[in-house]
Amino acid sequence: MLTKELVAASTVPLVLSVLTDGETYGYALIQRIRELSGGKIEWTEGMLYPVLHWMEDEGLIESEWREAETGRKRKYYRLCREGRKALREEKQKWMTVHETLTRLWKMQPHLT
């Protein structure tokens, strides 16, 4: 289980990354993350929506209500140009953390 802080920090890059595969709706997005993380990233599902709305206000993504095959309406989200830019920045930040940690952990055996 991830800590609350880590979940909060990683939600935006995760959403942006899922949306690079094309538009999707909230429920499917959560399923995708759960599947990819092997069930290790568990969100309080409802909490995703305020984040999506905030990202929409920031111009990172846009949304549209559309009828699904089942006849029920769903709200679909897709990436905007600003979102792609934000994702590139996020990628850099997370890679920096990732690379640093990887290097540190590789050194550890030699230290002990």
Added chain:
Amino acid sequence: MENAASFDLNRRIEQWRENLAASPSFRGENLDELASHLRDSVATLQNRGLSADEALLIATRRIGADGVLAAEFGKVNQSAVWLDRFLWILIAFQVWRIISSASVFATVAAAVLAMNINGLLPGLGLRQFSDSFIQVTVALLASPLTTAVGLVIAWRFCTRPREKLRSIFSRLLLRPWALTLVLFACGVIFGAGSVWVLANWLYPVLYHQNLSYTGLRMLLTMPLPQFTILALLTLFVARKRLRTSKA
């Protein structure tokens, strides 16, 4: 069988939605989206062999507790939350004025009654109190007492409302014009009433002469411009609040 089960599920999802709708944090569209999510989640769980009941239980748990959701959505919909608070302040202020007018009414009635009884005392061979003593005593007792009673009634209405009153009130909240008119009318009627009893009951007893307060003069002694501004503000905020929550 299938129909009966799905009907029940729809009703339960509607109920869940209504519970959330009680909070100002959600816009109508937010609730549509959450309900759509809940249906997807229930459908997936049912496909795995869970009953509608079990599926709904787990799905609502996964989506998050009402309070947690309201807090998170409230952060995004802050303007709606503040509009709601502001409307409640306006309503509370006007209700407070109505209560204090009613308190003036009750205090005057009590004072006049006490002075009339006092006037009868010498006839019964008892000593009469001075008028000022009666007035001070009644004002000290009746005014806080009636205000407290009014506040207790208002408090009870907020904490443990009767079903009927509650539904009338929630319908009023959806009709800004009706809400404004009711508050304005009650304010004017109670305000005018309190001026009327002061002029026609208390004044003659105190000064032994009649103040011929006609209806028009009575209205002019009230802070009508203030009432009007309050009413316009209430109307504006109530309408804006409705528009924001529906957006």
